[in-house]
């Protein structure tokens with residue numbers, strides 16, 4: 197059997213089964229956005245790692261090294277945001293071809309530094325190796341959260357309102373524009389090249405006891421909501437007519453004849469947060485969120501019993517025509 201026969205998510209499950217570890221009960225291992233390890237009586241450490249590989253996650257010619265440095269840290273900070281934590285330290289590992297320009301690496305580090313500085317994150321180590329070809333970037337971030345406030349993928353309950361904290365599809369549309377060499381669209385390209393980790397939003401949502409499950413939108417709603425469903429043993433219903441789609445995204449869809457709702461749920465890398473909220477608490481939380489962040493918390497569906505993911509369009513069940521990105 198090949199890895200591609202299993203697929204990315206079954207492969208991770210397979211690793212977890214092979215390891216067959218008995219973790220201490222206070223430790224959360226494989227399966228959430230971050231691992232959780234107790235720190236002291238009140239706090240826990242959050243640990244996460246993500247890699248970016250040339251020609252898998254990025255095409256060197258399509259993105260500035262500065263943007264790539266910024267994005268490499270942002271995607272890791274996003275996993276800390278997904279648990280409601282605050283990032284503290286990071287480790288940076290690089291695999292590079294011998295002829296890579298120092299100007300390129302300097303710009304990469306400058307981008308990384310800008311975000312690290314803005315979020316008070318210190319880069320405290322890493323590893324450097326030669327690569328036989330592609331550039332290989334790996335970041336590990338350590339953060340902290342009050343143990344009682346951590347939000348997990350496994351806490352969704354039937355009846356919960358499913359929400360997300362921002363527009364979906366912008367990053368995917370930006371990527372399509374870059375890959376298909378279409379006329380530049382600065383807003384969509386920025387969404388793809390310089391995503392913002394929702395750290396403030398994550399910490400704020402972690403304070404709300406009515407917020408049940410939370411994760412970040414890295415692979416797209418279609419894939420990510422299924423991670424919550426698996427972890428929480430439930431189903432979900434997503435209303436395609438309620439997806440938050442930006443004006444600039446809709447204009448691009450119209451211009452290039454893309455299906456906006458399909459692209460909105462399938463495409464990834466928007467790095468907003470996907471949350472499920474107790475229906476009793478939803479109205480208060482959504483009003484306070486809007487007060488705090490000057491934009492809505494977008495309701496897109498609900499958690500249901502069972503194990504199905506159902507899409508609705510005009511209140512009628514709808515089958516997606518496309519599927520999202522998976523590594524294998």
Ligand code: ADP
Pocket residue numbers: 208211225226227228229230231245246275414415
């Ligand atoms: P995210 O998209 O939030 O970074 P992933 O889908 O990459 O999360 O990973 C899901 C879970 O699987 C995480 O808990 C992650 O730590 C774990 N994981 C992924 N790959 C591996 C691996 N090779 N070995 C052990 N755990 C892994």
Ligand code: MG
Pocket residue numbers: 229274275278411412414
């Ligand atoms: Mg994540």
